[in-house]
Amino acid sequence: MSRGSEGPTPGFLVWRLSMKWRVAVDRAVAPLGLTHAQYSLVASLHGMQHSGERPSQRRLADRTGLEPLYVSKLARALESAGLLERTRDPRDPRAVQLALTEQGREVTERAIKVVRGLLQQLMEPLGGLDGARAQEFTRDLTALLDAPLDPSRENETEQP
Structure with a gap:
């Protein structure tokens, strides 16, 4: 039996889910003037700040x-849009520090609410965002993200 007829692989399913999520977030944050990548940046920056x-x-x-x-x-584009500021790090002149502007905080907080609603929808089949299955799924995803991937290791095992 060929590998193709056994059904989708976990890697394929992860890729499909990530694409579904990216497209949904792109569409959801577009009215706020953001892309998915920009949202990832400002939401992470918001949390860090x-x-x-x-x-x-x-x-x-x-x-x-x-x-x-x-x-x-992305930071340059967000700076041009007035959503963040880039400044030189006084401790390291090669490094650039980032901070959300007041407008950036407002837009980011609105975007976070919108994306949180999407996440609730995504996790409904697992009992909702706060359900036990969703928490287990989050732990599993974290374990997968923490697992090292070394493409050269695969090449080593294929050689005689």
């Missing part, structure tokens, strides 16, 4: 999983 942190672009890239160069591009 709420904890008293003024992160560098590098730190925000690490937090979001986005490439540092892409974070820099």
Whole structure:
């Protein structure tokens, strides 16, 4: 029996779910002038600022999983839109710190509410966002995200 007839692989399902989520968030935050990637950046920045942190672009890239160069591009666009400010880190002149502007906080808080509603809808089949199955699913996703992936390891096992 061929691998294709056994049904979708977990990797395929993760990819499909991530695409479904990205498209839904893109559509939901578009009226606020944001894309999914911009939302990921400002929502993460909002949370970090709420904890008293003024992160560098590098730190925000690490937090979001986005490439540092892409974070820099997004930050410039968000700065042009008046949603965040970029300043040099006084401790490291090579680093750029990010902070939401007042307008950026307002837009981000509205976007977070919209996306939280989407997340509630997504998690309904698992008993809702606060349900036991959703919490278990979150733990499983966290475990998968924490698992190292090394493409070169696969090549090692295929060689004689």
